[in-house]
Amino acid sequence: MNVGVVGLWHLGETVAVLLAALGHNVIGIDIDKKVIQKLNSGVPPIEEPGLRELLAKHLKKGAVSFTDDVSALKDTEALFLTTDTPILEDDTPDVSLLFDIVKNIAPHMRSQALFVVMSQVPVGTTHRLAGALKEANPALNPDIIYLPENLQLGRAVESFLKPDRIVIGADTDRARTRADSLLKNITARRLFMSIVSAEMSKHALNAYLATSLSFIYNISDMCEAVGADVTDVSTALKSDRRIGQDAYLDSSIGFSGGTLMRDLKALMHVADTNKKEIPVISGTMVTNNERRKNIVLRIEKLLGAPFAESRIGILGVTYKPGTSTLRRSLGLEIFGILRKAGADVRVYDPQASGEAFLKETGMKLSRDPYEMAVGCNGVLLITAWPEFKDIDFSKLKESMREPYFFFDARNFLKERENNLKSAGFQYVGIGR
Numbered sequence: 001m002n003v004g005v006v007g008l009w010h011l012g013e014t015v016a017v018l019l020a021a022l023g024h025n026v027i028g029i030d031i032d033k034k035v036i037q038k039l040n041s042g043v044p045p046i047e048e049p050g051l052r053e054l055l056a057k058h059l060k061k062g063a064v065s066f067t068d069d070v071s072a073l074k075d076t077e078a079l080f081l082t083t084d085t086p087i088l089e090d091d092t093p094d095v096s097l098l099f100d101i102v103k104n105i106a107p108h109m110r111s112q113a114l115f116v117v118m119s120q121v122p123v124g125t126t127h128r129l130a131g132a133l134k135e136a137n138p139a140l141n142p143d144i145i146y147l148p149e150n151l152q153l154g155r156a157v158e159s160f161l162k163p164d165r166i167v168i169g170a171d172t173d174r175a176r177t178r179a180d181s182l183l184k185n186i187t188a189r190r191l192f193m194s195i196v197s198a199e200m201s202k203h204a205l206n207a208y209l210a211t212s213l214s215f216i217y218n219i220s221d222m223c224e225a226v227g228a229d230v231t232d233v234s235t236a237l238k239s240d241r242r243i244g245q246d247a248y249l250d251s252s253i254g255f256s257g258g259t260l261m262r263d264l265k266a267l268m269h270v271a272d273t274n275k276k277e278i279p280v281i282s283g284t285m286v287t288n289n290e291r292r293k294n295i296v297l298r299i300e301k302l303l304g305a306p307f308a309e310s311r312i313g314i315l316g317v318t319y320k321p322g323t324s325t326l327r328r329s330l331g332l333e334i335f336g337i338l339r340k341a342g343a344d345v346r347v348y349d350p351q352a353s354g355e356a357f358l359k360e361t362g363m364k365l366s367r368d369p370y371e372m373a374v375g376c377n378g379v380l381l382i383t384a385w386p387e388f389k390d391i392d393f394s395k396l397k398e399s400m401r402e403p404y405f406f407f408d409a410r411n412f413l414k415e416r417e418n419n420l421k422s423a424g425f426q427y428v429g430i431g432r
């Protein structure tokens with residue numbers, strides 16, 4: 001099938017390449033000429049394990065190509081809207097860009113095209129986008145699908161090709177059949193439902209994950225109060241089959257904005273509109289916001305001195321391990337919080353783009369963890385890159401200053417706690 005993919009950041013680049021891998025002929029569209037140039041030269045704008053190799057393979061076969069010319073959509077039988085929905089400062093989504101795109105592509109679409117919305121949108125938006133298509137081009141009679149994306153940063157290829165299930169939101173039998181045929185080479189269970197239910201399922205999933213995190217944050221605080229270890233408590237919870245090993249029960253200093261917070265805010269908006277109280281969701285937001293405030297108090301206690309006289313190193317600033325994106329990352333948020341509090345902050349990350357970091361912060365990334373540590377009073381581990389387990393902690397400490405604390409905000413190096421202490425660090429985790 002000839003398929004168009006509009007919007008080529010993390011979601012779009014992955015969808016375009018992997019639809020080609022499923023046997024379709026794919027044309028990717030984006031207004032950013034630099035993104036197009038990168039993709040056509042075999043470089044994904046956002047790195048994902050295995051994606052670069054698949055991109056090169058299918059570019060060579062001619063199964064995928066990229067352009068900024070929307071008229072290239074005229075021969076596509078299916079069109080995926082994969083543009084990243086901008087997030088405002090208050091974590092609410094700004095869908096105006098999606099409506100601008102729809103108005104731009106409508107004149108170039110086939111009248112019977114399958115229109116698949118994968119961009120993360122507030123419930124009700126897909127129907128509004130469909131209306132905007134018809135308004136911009138009254139000759140259109142497309143089949144409309146909402147396909148909640150479930151790409152996990154750092155394992156996007158695997159989560160697209162081998163999902164636990166595929167949720168397909170469609171309001172007609174023909175749309176369901178066409179969507180099922182389009183994805184036939186993905187052997188996963190289909191869950192068919194209405195468009196609105198599919199949109200709500202995406203909100204509900206992320207809200208559930210965020211609530212799980214806020215729950216373990218509360219337990220973590222209680223563990224610290226009584227001398228228990230939250231990592232042991234989490235292990236006990238995950239061993240119960242009603243919860244499971246993949247449950248979001250790893251304590252930290254909070255989850256970052258964007259994906260999870262966007263869906264929490266969307267549900268809060270629905271509740272406000274319909275005059276409903278949702279104390280579990282609102283409480284989740286409060287819990288996460290409080291952890292941001294507590295990070296300054298925690299580090300100030302470890303320093304034993306004013307922030308203005310300190311230098312702190314941050315290990316890991318990308319959104320998650322396995323991805324190079326800095327967008328809405330916890331590391332960037334904490335960097336800003338510490339800088340605002342008066343600290344001099346140095347950062348190292350094994351995959352973050354130095355250019356992107358400079359643009360976001362006005363600072364350069366350190367070349368390695370040892371350069372980052374020079375003159376630091378302490379180190380804060382935020383993104384749990386596997387490479388950090390191989391750090392020579394004695395060498396890391398050599399160029400640092402007192403009090404030599406190592407704040408492991410992910411409990412990632414729990415197994416190396418003795419090594420850190422032997423090297424002279426004051427090792428501190430979360431909820432332990």
